Amino acid sequence: MRLGIDLGRATCVAVLLDHDGRTVADAVVDSRPGTAESVRGVLAELGPVASAAESVALVTDLARRPPRPERVALLRIAPTSHPALAPLADWPARARAAVDALTAVVPGGAMLTGRPPSPLNRAAAAAFAQRAEEAEISTFAVCAAGAPAEPGPELDAAAVLADTVPGAAISLSHELGSVGLRERENATVVNAALGGWAAELAAEAARALRSAGLTAPLFFARDDGGLISAEYFRRHPVIATVPATTYAALGAAARAGVADAVVVDAGARSVRCLSVVDGTPERSVRPGPGPLGVPMQLGSPAIHEVGPGVHHTYPEDPRDMAHVTARQLERLAGAVLLHTGGGAESVGAPPAAADARARLTDAARFAATSVCRIEFEQLVAAAGRAEFEQRLATARDRALSRVVAAGAAPDTARIESVSHASVAYLPAGVHRVTVRAVGRPTAGVAV
Structure with a gap:
């Protein structure tokens, strides 16, 4: 039941x-x-x-x-931009004050065309992590240019932040938002700021279930x-x-x-x-x-x-x-x-x-x-049909892995839909791929 x-x-x-x-x-x-x-x-x-x-x-x-938003340290990995495009520049004043983010921009990131990313300035990332630790911030948001096509710079930055601030909570933009840098960055910072709210809500709900004698897995809409799953909800x-x-x-x-x-x-x-x-x-x-x-x-x-x-x-x-x-x-x-x-x-x-x-x-x-559902979006650059099909298969595999991580029973996970379209404003061979995976929620032992 x-x-x-x-x-x-x-x-x-x-x-x-x-x-x-x-x-x-x-x-x-x-x-x-x-x-x-x-x-x-x-x-x-x-x-x-x-x-x-x-x-x-x-x-x-x-x-x-x-919620009571947490303070967030935002690391943007991208070329220098106009002040009007600076981190949090389009935020309402009230939201900016509530999150009170510490921000930094370090050069790097990837091209949406799939060109190899510039190497991360690890020293700059570590220095930013130290500044955050000194400000008693352990919640980070990382957003790199081109991350929907190449998440490597964000993963490298996350490793540096975790080494510098043990136990840090880190949100990565390629796991959350859309192709646009600003909207994706905004979603990542808000995700990080809501981490405490999610953890508290999940803990209270789980405590209530246990007190009523239920040990079944908890999921969130x-x-x-x-x-x-409750664990996936805490992270996203x-x-x-x-x-x-x-x-x-x-x-x-x-x-x-x-x-x-x-x-x-x-x-x-x-x-x-x-x-x-x-x-x-x-x-x-x-x-x-x-x-x-x-x-x-x-x-x-x-x-x-x-x-x-x-x-x-x-x-x-x-x-x-x-x-x-x-x-x-x-x-x-x-x-x-x-x-x-x-x-x-x-x-x-x-x-x-x-x-x-x-x-x-x-x-x-x-x-x-309801079923567990995950939508995975990625930019794929491929020189020909064979390479594109290979990249598409990789996107399917990632979507299946994510829906299992989100609480779907592995034997029920399946691809519900795959859509792709060429990106008109980028060179030929670059496609926006969206894969939706679903699966029945993992069932637990009823008491």
């Missing part, structure tokens, strides 16, 4: 499914101030049957449990609808900060038995809209504000939000959201309008007493059915 838990601001919901996807039990309780208290409360409401769970998937947004929290609406929308579409839908998610303090196309959440195609309001591009779902924001209750007048949904329905021929969340009727959903509990449990139910 698999257990999904949706930890929200107002309610904490749990759904236990059997191996055929049928609901065995569900529970809805008021959320409590702490993560562990909320999880323990909903498990107590679910009863002894919860101990039969072989895996547990937790859904929660960053805004539901606001990522923003695109896949799962990652930036990909799992806004999954709640995605899971609620996908759960609502699954409940309605449709592949294309425009879903309105009415929560305790905000109203959001997300389109589901062919069973997957529609993604943002342009860089936009991510965690802490920092610009980045991680392929996150394209969520539309109306009202004054999460710090206020949403407007009683549903017309603002109606305008949003009307535009989405006009754009997506054949999509149906669905509602989910505890406040659905307050934003124009037709009264449906029979569906009220289903709307509350959509996200948790979908979490209990």
Whole structure:
């Protein structure tokens, strides 16, 4: 059996499914101030049957449990640039102050065309690590030019930082972000800053499960609808900060038995809209504000939000959201309008007493059915078809390794999709390759 838990601001919901996807039990309780208290409360409401769970998937947004960002030391490996392109230059002032990053730029990096990278100035990297240690910073972000094509400089820098500052937490940009240097660097710094938040959240959730007698592996919902293990979440929290609406929308579409839908998610303090196309959440195609309001591009779902924001209750007048949904329905021929969340009727959903509990449990139910998913993006430079196929096979292998590292059972890991396209602004032979790998979450021994 698999257990999904949706930890929200107002309610904490749990759904236990059997191996055929049928609901065995569900529970809805008021959320409590702490993560562990909320999880323990909903498990107590679910009863002894919860101990039969072989895996547990937790859904929660960053805004539901606001973080305390850690100080970060950012090492950029790239040629000197204009001050307007300096590290963190495009960050909101509030985010820059919260992270209070120490930064340095050392020459080096690789070309996106695959040309061999310049050797890392190891002495400069070590000197920066010493400065960080003196400033009592042990959390690092490393971003090298050309890393999506050649991650070697970042790996070399990570080795130097680890030798200089034993026990350092190091985030590498080639494991996270997009091709663009600025957005990739931003995502890496935010990832590093959220490490403490992720570790605390994972520890509290695990503690609550143990106190309830569950020893099943713990997974976290990522923003695109896949799962990652608790350990992977600790290392890569930036990909799992806004999954709640995605899971609620996908759960609502699954409940309605449709592949294309425009879903309105009415929560305790905000109203959001997300389109589901062919069973997957529609993604943002342009860089936009991510965690802490920092610009980045991680392929996150394209969520539309109306009202004054999460710090206020949403407007009683549903017309603002109606305008949003009307535009989405006009754009997506054949999509149906669905509602989910505890406040659905307050934003124009037709009264449906029979569906009220289903709307509350959509996200948790979908979490209990989800698979581990990893998307691996790389720039590949190849002189001919044979070399390109070899590089493509290597990308597939890396994606499979990553999805297993993210918690997928090795015997279930498989490639879900492979896409590639030549990069118009680079010389012939350079391709952007995206590989998506999936696998069933590793099951543990139920107690």
